[in-house]
Amino acid sequence: xxxxxxxxxxxxxxxxxxxxxxxxxxxxxxxxxxxxxxxxxxxxxxxxxxxxxxxxxxxxxxxxxxxxxxxxxxxxxxxxxxxxxxxxxxxxxxxxxxxxxxxxxxxxxxxxxxxxxxxxxxxxxxxxxxxxxxxxxxxxxxxxxxxxxxxxxxxxxxxxxxxxxxxxxxxxxxxxxxxxxxxxxxxxxxxxxxxxxxxxxxxxxxxxxxxxxxxxxxxxxxxxxxxxxxxxxxxxxxxxxxxxxxxxxxxxxxxxxxxxxxxxxxxxxxxxxxxxxxxxxxxxxxxxxx
Amino acid sequence: xxxxxxxxxxxxxxxxxxxxxxxxxxxxxxxxxxxxxxxxxxxxxxxxxxxxxxxxxxxxxxxxxxxxxxxxxxxxxxxxxxxxxxxxxxxxxxxxxxxxxxxxxxxxxxxxxxxxxxxxxxxxxxxxxxxxxxxxxxxxxxxxxxxxxxxxxxxxxxxxxxxxxxxxxxxxxxxxxxxxxxxxxxxxxxxxxxxxxxxxxxxxxxxxxxxxxxxxxxxxxxxxxxxxxxxxxxxxxxxxxxxxxxxxxxxxxxxxxxxxxxxxxxxxxxxxxxxxxxxxxxxxxxxxxxxxxxxxxxxxxxxxxxxxxxxxxxxxxxxxxxxxxxxxxxxxxxxxxxxxxxxxxxxxxxxxxxxxxxxxxxxxxxxxxxxxxxxxxxxxxxxxxxxxxxxxxxxxxxxxxxxxxxxxxxxxxxxxxxxxxxxxxxxxxxxxxxxxxxxxxxxxxxxxxxxxxxxxxxxxxxxxxxxxxxxxxxxxxxxxxxxxxxxxxxxxxxxxxxxxxxxxxxxxxxxxxxxxxxxxxxxxxxxxxxxxxxxxxxxxxxxxxxxxxxxxxxxxxxxxxxxxxxxxxxxxxxxx
Numbered sequence: 042x043x044x045x046x047x048x049x050x051x052x053x054x055x056x057x058x059x060x061x062x063x064x065x066x067x068x069x070x071x072x073x074x075x076x077x078x079x080x081x082x083x084x085x086x087x088x089x090x091x092x093x094x095x096x097x098x099x100x101x102x103x104x105x106x107x108x109x110x111x112x113x114x115x116x117x118x119x120x121x122x123x124x125x126x127x128x129x130x131x132x133x134x135x136x137x138x139x140x141x142x143x144x145x146x147x148x149x150x151x152x153x154x155x156x157x158x159x160x161x162x163x164x165x166x167x168x169x170x171x172x173x174x175x176x177x178x179x180x181x182x183x184x185x186x187x188x189x190x191x192x193x194x195x196x197x198x199x200x201x202x203x204x205x206x207x208x209x210x211x212x213x214x215x216x217x218x219x220x221x222x223x224x225x226x227x228x229x230x231x232x233x234x235x236x237x238x239x240x241x242x243x244x245x246x247x248x249x250x251x252x253x254x255x256x257x258x259x260x261x262x263x264x265x266x267x268x269x270x271x272x273x274x275x276x277x278x279x280x281x282x283x284x285x286x287x288x289x290x291x292x293x294x295x296x297x298x299x300x301x302x303x304x305x306x307x308x309x310x311x312x313x314x315x316x317x318x319x320x321x322x323x324x325x326x327x328x329x330x331x
Numbered sequence: 332x333x334x335x336x337x338x339x340x341x342x343x344x345x346x347x348x349x350x351x352x353x354x355x356x357x358x359x360x361x362x363x364x365x366x367x368x369x370x371x372x373x374x375x376x377x378x379x380x381x382x383x384x385x386x387x388x389x390x391x392x393x394x395x396x397x398x399x400x401x402x403x404x405x406x407x408x409x410x411x412x413x414x415x416x417x418x419x420x421x422x423x424x425x426x427x428x429x430x431x432x433x434x435x436x437x438x439x440x441x442x443x444x445x446x447x448x449x450x451x452x453x454x455x456x457x458x459x460x461x462x463x464x465x466x467x468x469x470x471x472x473x474x475x476x477x478x479x480x481x482x483x484x485x486x487x488x489x490x491x492x493x494x495x496x497x498x499x500x501x502x503x504x505x506x507x508x509x510x511x512x513x514x515x516x517x518x519x520x521x522x523x524x525x526x527x528x529x530x531x532x533x534x535x536x537x538x539x540x541x542x543x544x545x546x547x548x549x550x551x552x553x554x555x556x557x558x559x560x561x562x563x564x565x566x567x568x569x570x571x572x573x574x575x576x577x578x579x580x581x582x583x584x585x586x587x588x589x590x591x592x593x594x595x596x597x598x599x600x601x602x603x604x605x606x607x608x609x610x611x612x613x614x615x616x617x618x619x620x621x622x623x624x625x626x627x628x629x630x631x632x633x634x635x636x637x638x639x640x641x642x643x644x645x646x647x648x649x650x651x652x653x654x655x656x657x658x659x660x661x662x663x664x665x666x667x668x669x670x671x672x673x674x675x676x677x678x679x680x681x682x683x684x685x686x687x688x689x690x691x692x693x694x695x696x697x698x699x700x701x702x703x704x705x706x707x708x709x710x711x712x713x714x715x716x717x718x719x720x721x722x723x724x725x726x727x728x729x730x731x732x733x734x735x736x737x738x739x740x741x742x743x744x745x746x747x748x749x750x751x752x753x754x755x756x757x758x759x760x761x762x763x764x765x766x767x768x769x770x771x772x773x774x775x776x777x778x779x780x781x782x783x784x785x786x787x788x789x790x791x792x793x794x795x796x797x798x799x800x801x802x803x804x805x806x807x808x809x810x811x812x813x814x815x816x817x818x819x820x821x822x823x824x825x826x827x828x829x830x831x832x833x834x835x836x837x838x839x840x841x842x843x844x845x846x847x848x849x850x851x852x853x854x855x856x857x858x859x860x861x862x863x864x865x866x867x868x869x870x871x872x873x874x875x876x877x878x879x880x881x882x883x884x885x886x887x888x889x890x891x892x893x894x895x896x897x898x899x900x901x902x903x904x905x906x907x
Contacts, residue, residue, distance in 0.1 A: 105764065107760075107764065126763045126764045126766075127763055127764075127766045127767065127768055127769075130764070130765065130766030131766060135765070135766075136764060138761070138764075142758050142760070142761035142764075143758075143761070144753065144754050144757035144758055144761065144762075145757060145758075146753075146757060147750075147753060147754070147757065151750055151753075154747075154750055155750050155751065155754045155762065155765055155767065156765050156766070157747075158747065158750075158751055158765065158766050158767045158768075159766035159767075161747050163746060163747045163748070164748075165743065165748055165775060165779065167746075168742050168743050168746035168747065168748050168749075169738070169739050169742050169743060170742075171742060175746060178747070179746070179747075182747075218765060219765075222765060222766050
């Protein structure tokens with residue numbers, strides 16, 4: 042990938058890439074996401090934090106079409122997002138999964154090439170008769186896939202089955218596969234879960250390089266140091282609701298965020314707790330899990 | 332067979348064991364010079380002194396192999412050099428002995444059954460049995476050999492190609508010989524011998540080497556396989572009986588290859604696939620020149636084939652569009668029901684309820700032979716002095732059809748479409764989240780597979796002369812699925828082998844008539860227990876069935892890398 046520019050990044054706050062307004066997701070009586078609104082600008086790294094069960098992944102699923110929000114809408118580059126994962130991908134949003142979901146018995150290269158599905162056009166007739174379009178696309182996508190593997194640092198593992206890759210490499214392969222869909226916005230669901238500090242630093246570096254390609258990144262994370270190093274803006278979700286949203290400093294120093302993660306001293310509980318939604322919205326939240 | 336003998340015992344007895352084993356092998360070799368059976372009706376007349384019957388001559392290959400494997404190591408490790416480790420000498424001697432024992436037991440049982448009692452077994456048979464038991468017992472006491480490394484020895488290209496060619500020729504004559512065996516006992520003895528040889532070759536390490544040679548000479552292999560298949564009618568001397576079986580095998584195999592797309596590549600379980608073959612056959616039948624055809628439109632066969640395929644794939648779309656949103660067990664039930672609906676509908680389109688399209692249960696008889704470009708498939712003719720009958724014509728036609736199906740299958744498999752299919756099989760949700768249009772791809776697989784089955788059905792209608800609904804019962808769908816699973820889901824070679832076995836065995840084992848299904852049941856149970864990935868394993872599939880086996884995963888990966896099986900567009904698929 043030659044266009045990796047090291048130039049200082051530029052967040053275009055004038056335009057809006059992703060706009061979620063009043064997104065609510067209910068499962069029966071359980072409100073997993075309640076009236077969440079947020080905006081992501083092009084070239085921005087946006088962090089989504091919150092304790093376990095805060096509804097971060099559910100919100101992600103609403104964005105990427107796996108769930109259809111009960112109410113509210115999601116606009117991407119001004120267009121209303123269709124509630125179908127593959128159309129969301131075509132529109133320019135790609136994601137990774139919290140629990141890695143690679144195609145385990147395909148090689149790393151094949152995994153990335155599957156990601157190119159929406160950007161390639163070979164149809165069954167082209168493939169059956171090996172028409173020029175098929176050959177050209179096949180050569181191009183192989184080349185492009187190798188570039189992407191090189192970009193995430195997996196050149197040597199191209200022909201390895203993805204199930205045999207080390208854990209950290211599997212996470213990076215998932216990112217390469219998502220990048221293969223040529224997204225404008227990359228959604229990463231806990232990209233450093235289970236990584237050691239060194240791997241976390243590499244992941245950080247990788248996300249910066251992705252941002253430098255001109256992509257916006259929306260990242261869910263528990264690792265506070267990681268998130269505040271990385272993100273231009275951060276949103277903290279608690280029990281499905283936006284607790285606070287703003288620059289890293291603002292969120293970091295908000296007492297309510299600290300409270301949500303660590304818990305408050307017992308005697309202060311009744312007074313400082315913000316207006317709580319109905320208690321049934323949490324599914325087993327551990328108080329200090331960051 | 333796992334007899335645990337302590338290693339110390341094996342080391343202590345290794346010389347006596349080898350000697351006894353050699354004695355056993357020699358006894359078996361000598362036994363073929365003696366009569367095995369009292370009467371000449373049993374097997375292929377094993378009543379002579381000093382004049383072995385063909386089956387005995389085949390049998391003797393096994394003890395000769397055992398003898399070589401036991402005796403050659405006596406020259407010493409130094410002189411064997413790199414060959415000491417290349418072959419699994421002891422283990423394959425054990426396999427050869429076991430295989431020989433198996434053949435002897437089957438042969439003696441056949442003699443006893445066909446002539447009425449073990450009293451009809453002559454000394455030669457007993458000598459062979461004692462020799463085999465001795466050899467098996469002795470080889471159990473030999474230390475196990477390490478994994479053979481034959482495939483790591485460098486071999487020149489010409490040797491690889493020669494071996495492939497010789498193997499293909501052997502295959503041709505074996506197939507011709509096996510088909511010529513009319514007696515169930517003969518066939519079983521020969522089948523036991525063939526299975527034994529395959530097991531010995533595998534144990535010795537020859538298969539690993541062959542696999543590598545085949546991968547290096549892919550084109551030679553494919554070409555020679557087709558030459559051999561093409562040459563097969565010339566070995567039959569105009570006999571229609573065997574050519575009829577052979578052409579049925581090919582029709583069955585073509586249908587199984589279509590099913591292989593749906594089941595093997597996309598991982599959708601279809602239990603009503605025979606309906607698509609039926610749809611093709613009925614379409615060709617009503618459009619044929621038969622006096623009983625119900626539609627007064629008789630296009631040339633080229634057009635009929637396309638219509639038949641299209642009708643079948645439309646049916647595929649019809650059943651697929653509403654049901655492909657469900658998956659797994661639910662899809663299996665829906666397709667099972669669809670197969671039955673098809674058959675019952677064909678039964679009822681007899682004019683009394685609804686239009687008369689199929690003449691109900693009597694079907695459409697008297698379908699004339701195919702006529703392609705003025706060539707009548709019913710005409711026998713003589714080529715190179717050999718009579719070529721009606722069925723041989725259909726056999727060649729189906730060979731061409733199968734070649735086309737294989738090209739379609741491989742080219743789709745190694746393309747964007749095929750990658751999408753495998754991704755759906757691996758993790759449908761992730762595939763959808765990566766932008767793969769899972770619904771459309773599944774529908775394409777369904778319709779495409781159905782098209783291929785429809786084409787095969789159109790030929791089948793003319794081949795069978797008549798088409799009736801009762802040819803397309805659920806059992807046939809089950810057999811198709813069994814052929815795919817038994818042979819190896821997702822592979823071409825495996826499914827061809829599976830289809831051949833499943834179509835050939837019932838024809839050759841008429842002797843067992845009612846017990847045939849029981850035998851198949853047992854065969855499937857054993858396969859699923861010991862080799863769930865099928866006879867030929869698709870590399871990926873194999874991993875799915877042995878998910879916990881890390882060693883296998885590494886092996887497969889090595890294979891993938893050495894065989895260049897990754898997506899290198901220049902090497903995979905067939906050029907047209």
